Amino acid sequence: MMTLALDGPRRASRQLHPALVPGLFFAFVLVLILLRLGRVVELAYPVGAVLVGLMCYRRNPAEYVSFMCWLYFLSPEVRRIADFFNGAYNPISPIQMAPVLVAILSGLTVLTHYRVVATKRAFPSLLIVLAMTYALVVGCIRNSVPSALFSFGYAIIPVFVGFHVLATWKHFPVYSRVLVSTFSWGMFVIGIYGVIQYVLMPPWDAMWMLKSGIGSVGEPLPFSFRVFSTLNSPGPLATVLMGGLLFMLAGRGKVVWVGAVSGLVVLLLTAVRSAWGGLIIGGIYALACIDARTRARVILAILIVSALSVPMFAVEEFAKPVLDRMESVTSIKDDRSFQIRMRFYESFLAVATSDIAGQGMGAVGIGTKLDSATSQLGKFGVFDSGLMEIPFVMGWPGTLLYLTGLLWMIGRAMKRGLAMKSNRLLAAAVGTAIALVSMLVFSNTLNAFDGILFQLGVTLPVIGHRYARMLAASGGATP
Structure with a gap:
């Protein structure tokens, strides 16, 4: 170790x-x-x-x-x-x-750092890029060049960020310090503002709700909506908070405590159950992968944060929407969104897996707007399953390449993280990646900033282990 x-x-x-x-x-x-x-x-x-x-x-x-x-x-x-x-x-x-x-x-x-592209540590990323390139070609043929290129760029940016971190591995100590600080302060700002937003509803946020058409999150009145804080909607906010709270397991200081408490409160107020589940899954993995002494300290910190969050929910306006959402989890079979998702899986599974070539980039998501004369989302503009989206877009060849690279990244990150059990950041990073993969059931959590979080999660253990080996070789650490 x-x-x-x-x-x-x-x-x-x-x-x-x-x-x-x-x-x-x-x-x-x-x-x-x-x-x-x-x-x-x-x-x-x-x-x-x-x-x-x-x-x-x-x-x-x-x-x-x-x-x-x-x-x-x-x-x-x-x-x-x-x-x-x-x-x-x-x-x-x-x-x-x-x-x-x-x-x-x-x-x-x-x-x-083009030489790194040909190395073994970059090979999983190369497989994913090849899968995306295949889907790009298919998308240009089946959809349109603008929509395919837009979707390709949207998907490949997280891979670029992951490669950037991988290639600059000698800066691992700075990455550790800077990223923990970034997420600690980020959760502090996002969490505090989220609470203020829920209580006061600033006029600019109210105008956004009225003009943008996101009325599904509630009314632009205090205590009457699902919190979106500084982001566009509750979904992206919940994913950011989930990843940030996990990364904060490696943090220390007053900012971490305030950020963790406010972040947890706001995460509950988003009412995004997939992120709640992701936080639990990622947290359990992180706790299981650190040594016993560190685990005891982290569990104590989690209990304190949870206890500090409880008084906020003594207020009915805070407690009722959260309790109602939690109740829907216990009666999940009667939940309308669950029933809709199950029907989607039942009806779409054969469609997603029977098209050998795939529909290509631009078939789903925001890119479908570029295929419309009115700039409206296409038939599959809103796609509620990352698991179905991968084979639907990439077909069998692309899915094989993509999943191979994806599983390679996750397996390698788990192995490197377990080799350094005293490092809370690496355990939290892998936990974040696993949480995001578990959330693929609900949406594609491997694109946009969600994808960047995933790439950080699977790359930090790799560069941390490599940096430790370099220190050990030079006498700076003891394996």
Whole structure:
């Protein structure tokens, strides 16, 4: 078994706090918004984000990943506040492109570290890329080139981020420190704002609910909706909170405690049962994979966080929606959404598995809008099963390549994590990946930021183990 210190190189002490650069960037944007320069923000925000992203990318690979995470955390809220102060809702806001554009920068690592592509540690990623490329070709033929290219880019970005982390493995101590800090502060901000949103319903969030057509989450009134905090809807928020809470198992300090309590409360208020289950699955795995002494401390911390969350639910407005949702789990067979999902699986299973070639990229999701003259979602624009989406889009050849790469990544991450049982971050990372895979039953959790979380989960144990071996070889650690 290997142990590994997370202190990093001496020069790490001169590095900026992970929240400083994002904080300055968002503070500058907020000033522009308050000056009623909403239209300027729509253009300046994505351009500024890319420039700051490039600066972080050149300065330190871990700080770049941190800034990218912050953009995914906060960009939807920036968009809503900008629209509100601008006095008009923009259905196609360039602000939403900022996280994607910055994440695309990770593709530069493929060019600067091209030799890593041919190594064994990058082989699972290569299999996944080959599967996506096959689906891209099929999609260009069966759907349209724009929709296929859009869906391909949407799917491959997480793989680029994973490769970026894999290729910059020597920065593992900095990744450990920066990512734990990023998720700790991120959950602090998202959790606190989520509680404020639920109690007060800020006017910009109310305007978003009315104009965007997400009335299914409730009414734009205090205590009358499923919380979405700084993200676009309860679903993405719940996944971010689930992953963030698991990563915070490796954190310490007051920010971690406040972030964990508020994050747990808001996760329950999203009423997303798949994320609740994912948190339980990921947490059980993480606890099972750390040594007994560390496990006892983590369990104690979980109990304290749970106890601190209880007083919030003494208020009926907090308790009732959560208890109602929990009750639906105990009577799952009578639950309407469960019945709809079961009918979908029964009717679509044969369709998804009988098409040998697959429908290709652009057949499902947001990309179907590019096949419509009215920019409306296509027949499979909303697809409620990641398990069915993979064979439906990729066919048999692509599914074989994709699942081989996916299972390879998970198995390798579990093996590397078990070799370093005293490292809570690695156990939490693998737990996050396993949680996301378990949630494929409900949606595709391997694309967008969900996919980035998965790639971080399966890649951190690999680079951590490699870094530990390097230290052991140089006498810096004892295997």
